[in-house]
Amino acid sequence: MSSKNRSTPEVEDKKHDAKLLANKDSGWSRLVLGVAAFEAHPFTKLLVAVAAVIGILITLLELREVRRVNEQEAIARAWSTLSTPARGNSGKVGAIEFLASRNISLRGLDLSCEAMGGQMKPVDTVNLPDLMMCSHLVELRGLDLSFETHGHLVDLSEANFEGVVIADGNFSAAAMANASFKNGVIQNTVFDQAFLLGADFDNVRWRNVIDFRGAFLMHAVFDKELPIAADWECADVSNLSVPPEFLDNKEPNTTDWLSGAFHSSSDYNVELQRLGSELFEYDRQDDPDRSRPERCDALRPYYEDHGKFFTQVYPLLFPETSGPTD
Incomplete structure (x- = not known):
């Protein structure tokens, strides 16, 4: 077919319009022309655009609701798993x-x-009557609740891990006031800068190196086995509870057990100097913001954030007092 005879869409549209004009008196032609005029009107185009935007918004809201429901279901599943x-x-x-x-x-x-449905039972009633183990052992390996990972202080205050095995864990800067780890096993775990006010480590079996650098351990309990292979640099061990035989240096390798740690002044804490802890005395009137030796300032980036946990938990631990004392 020659180019002269080839029909184009534009030509066909013109022929169609011409036929409509030639038959404009017919009802069908008037209807078609009316629809075309309506579609070409600016207001119609505006309505179409608005409808499209509304459709997109409705879709986004539906997706948001789906995500919200999925998130709530995931949270519920997590709590169900834990319980x-x-x-x-x-x-x-x-x-x-x-x-x-x-x-x-x-x-x-x-x-x-x-x-978790278990019972604490003695491992050896004859030779090790105080050594207890859970019959339904729960293991938390590689648990990471550090500030660096989550971007905020994880609140585990008053959590109960009695009889639990914790290995290769990271509780850096976590808020764990009044938490219980008694009768458990803790291996190669990080507690640096953690808030462990009143935490109970009674009868814990310690394995490998434990990191307590910069941790707040006021009133924490270590009444049985002690983590000899631990880093206590700049840990606050004020009123730390330890076995009397350790204070009397009757156990070997305990004279520098708390080397690097510090404690504020009190009659009991003076005994901690025998274990290598530094006596830290300061005057709150001269420097009300100072709560640890200057050498430890680099290990206190979360200290102020822990303050809210301190004010919440201290009255629960020591209801007979209105606040912390030296």
């Missing part, structure tokens, strides 16, 4: 880290032997 009695890991590490990543408080979390 379900089960030995071993059973997904509990992932559940704890998920809730922590959402900045959900884990205050009062109970993964204790009893809560």
